[in-house]
Amino acid sequence: MTSVLVVAAFAAAYVLIATERIHRVAAALSGAAAMVLLGVVDARVAFFSEKTGVDWNVIFLLLGMMVIVSVLKQTGVFDFVAIWAAKRTRGRPFATMVMLVVITAIASALLDNVTTVLLVAPVTLLVCDRLGLAPVPFLIAEALASNIGGTATLIGDPPNIIIASRAGLTFNDFVANLAPIVIILLVVFIGLCRVLFRSAFTYDPERVAALMALDEREVIKDRGLLLRSGIVLVAVMVGFVAHSALHIEPSMVALLGAGALVALSKLDPPEFLEEVEWPTLVFFMGLFVMVGALVEVGVIGRLGALITDAVGDQYLLASSVLLGGSALLSGIVDNIPYVATVAPLVQTMVDAGNGVGHSTALWWALALGADLGGNATAVGASANVVVIGIAARNGHPISFWQFTKYGSVVAAVTIAVSWLYLWLRYYALG
Amino acid sequence: MTARTLAQPFPTVTPDTDAMDAAQTMARLRWPGLIISGDDGRPYTILPGSEVLRFLIPTYVQDDPGLARALDERASDELFRKLVRSTVRDLLPQPPDYDDLPVVDADATSLEVAAVMARMRSPLVAVVDGDKVVGAITVNRLLEHLLPPAPAS
Numbered sequence: 001m002t003s004v005l006v007v008a009a010f011a012a013a014y015v016l017i018a019t020e021r022i023h024r025v026a027a028a029l030s031g032a033a034a035m036v037l038l039g040v041v042d043a044r045v046a047f048f049s050e051k052t053g054v055d056w057n058v059i060f061l062l063l064g065m066m067v068i069v070s071v072l073k074q075t076g077v078f079d080f081v082a083i084w085a086a087k088r089t090r091g092r093p094f095a096t097m098v099m100l101v102v103i104t105a106i107a108s109a110l111l112d113n114v115t116t117v118l119l120v121a122p123v124t125l126l127v128c129d130r131l132g133l134a135p136v137p138f139l140i141a142e143a144l145a146s147n148i149g150g151t152a153t154l155i156g157d158p159p160n161i162i163i164a165s166r167a168g169l170t171f172n173d174f175v176a177n178l179a180p181i182v183i184i185l186l187v188v189f190i191g192l193c194r195v196l197f198r199s200a201f202t203y204d205p206e207r208v209a210a211l212m213a214l215d216e217r218e219v220i221k222d223r224g225l226l227l228r229s230g231i232v233l234v235a236v237m238v239g240f241v242a243h244s245a246l247h248i249e250p251s252m253v254a255l256l257g258a259g260a261l262v263a264l265s266k267l268d269p270p271e272f273l274e275e276v277e278w279p280t281l282v283f284f285m286g287l288f289v290m291v292g293a294l295v296e297v298g299v300i301g302r303l304g305a306l307i308t309d310a311v312g313d314q315y316l317l318a319s320s321v322l323l324g325g326s327a328l329l330s331g332i333v334d335n336i337p338y339v340a341t342v343a344p345l346v347q348t349m350v351d352a353g354n355g356v357g358h359s360t361a362l363w364w365a366l367a368l369g370a371d372l373g374g375n376a377t378a379v380g381a382s383a384n385v386v387v388i389g390i391a392a393r394n395g396h397p398i399s400f401w402q403f404t405k406y407g408s409v410v411a412a413v414t415i416a417v418s419w420l421y422l423w424l425r426y427y428a429l430g
Numbered sequence: 431m432t433a434r435t436l437a438q439p440f441p442t443v444t445p446d447t448d449a450m451d452a453a454q455t456m457a458r459l460r461w462p463g464l465i466i467s468g469d470d471g472r473p474y475t476i477l478p479g480s481e482v483l484r485f486l487i488p489t490y491v492q493d494d495p496g497l498a499r500a501l502d503e504r505a506s507d508e509l510f511r512k513l514v515r516s517t518v519r520d521l522l523p524q525p526p527d528y529d530d531l532p533v534v535d536a537d538a539t540s541l542e543v544a545a546v547m548a549r550m551r552s553p554l555v556a557v558v559d560g561d562k563v564v565g566a567i568t569v570n571r572l573l574e575h576l577l578p579p580a581p582a583s
Contacts (some may be wrong), residue, residue, distance in 0.1 A: 129488065
């Protein structure tokens with residue numbers, strides 16, 4: 001009976017999160033409260049259970065990276081890089097879009113997607129303004145690029161952080177398995193941009209002077225802080241790469257980096273906490289308690305056993321379904337609760353395959369499906385919603401269907417290419 | 431001292447007034463804002479100087495003020511040319527809040543005027559006597575009256 005009530009409470013909270021009838025933080029906390037009232041979760045489980053409680057590694061990794069971004073933002077480095085890159089293209093629209101897309105993708109691999117588009121969108125509007133170009137295609141391309149680029153690393157997209165923590169995968173595992181396909185996808189995406197946004201590439205030589213007149217050196221607000229931040233960021237990246245050898249969790253690397261930046265930057269708390277999204281962190285906590293309750297009552301275990309029996313050793317089929325299904329669902333609902341719920345099920349399947357070879361590909365199928373599927377619709381990923389908001393505030397509204405028209409094509413193509421990659425690397429040649 | 435005594439005459443500006451003319455009037459008379467009157471001569475809303483800047487400065491530069499450093503004088507001139515062919519109506523926040531106007535009665539005390547300015551964060555209030563506008567009070571004028579005289583050096 002308790003299992004039925006837990007599933008009902010979970011489903012109700014999930015529906016509220018998906019439909020956004022109430023704020024997702026309130027929905028997740030209500031779901032978590034229901035689990036406590038049903039007697040499935042107590043303080044010991046919620047706060048101290050590694051398997052069914054709040055995953056503090058995820059929370060503190062996110063917190064650390066948000067603090068790092070807050071400090072980096074103060075330096076003006078993103079504006080500098082974007083203006084510098086746009087000037088290298090001498091105002092040729094497609095080359096400018098390629099530069100901005102590549103910058104966004106790389107930044108998204110190292111930082112949070114939403115933060116990346118928040119930092120890149122204003123300078124994109126400036127560049128388009130100078131060149132007399134319609135900014136909408138550029139902004140849409142950047143949102144899509146941020147979701148593609150974020151797929152490459154453990155820290156690039158919140159679903160990857162959840163997967164890494166649940167599966168015990170390292171930063172290097174993500175780089176080795178996902179970065180190669182993300183590079184391929186980025187090349188394919190740039191080709192798609194050439195076709196999808198072809199009408200946006202009108203070149204006006206007379207406007208080029210206005211772009212070239214921009215002085216990118218002026219946007220660096222504090223050169224000393226930029227230097228110190230750069231050194232710490234490199235150290236943090238080295239820490240991520242070496243975290244398994246050093247036996248330090250990624251969350252600790254991020255927190256140490258954040259602490260070092262706070263100490264070196266001498267910024268005040270409101271400044272170094274500016275980019276910390278407290279609602280997101282609380283949302284994650286509620287979500288972990290909700291999913292943990294499903295594990296506690298054995299629902300995940302039973303469901304996992306059923307799926308494992310059904311899959312047998314047909315891991316290619318399972319990977320294909322996971323990739324396609326995750327992409328489809330992530331285009332409609334937030335991919336964070338989706339991955340948090342599905343990760344324990346995937347864990348069961350991977351464990352059944354002794355966690356080797358073909359079975360571990362399931363993790364990559366989940367990551368690729370959840371991360372890239374977000375591109376399918378205007379509401380599929382937080383970065384899309386943020387870009388649409390910025391565009392509207394600047395007098396360039398993007399409708400749901402306008403975004404979805406481009407996003408769905410990009411999602412379909414990137415998922416198809418990802419399937420080919422999974423099949424070739426882990427099944428045909430693996 | 432009452433609002434009537436503190437009030438100063440102010441130039442009439444309507445929503446259809448040329449935006450450049452309105453901005454230049456504000457700058458020339460050193461007023462922190464303008465009172466916009468409707469067809470019936472009643473105060474319609476207030477246009478603070480900051481709204482003129484909000485109209486001129488692109489939202490993306492307001493979001494990321496550091497970008498303004500990359501712009502040269504020519505770009506600045508281009509931004510300010512936006513006022514040409516615009517009217518005061520274009521400068522007003524959309525939609526204007528007609529119910530919440532910084533208006534005081536002519537017999538309001540100076541502290542009442544200060545309270546309205548503080549509550550509405552407005553550098554300017556209109557002073558009315560029934561249906562008739564008798565003038566306007568700027569924050570500078572009010573502070574001049576409220577502050578104790580500076581000690582002689």
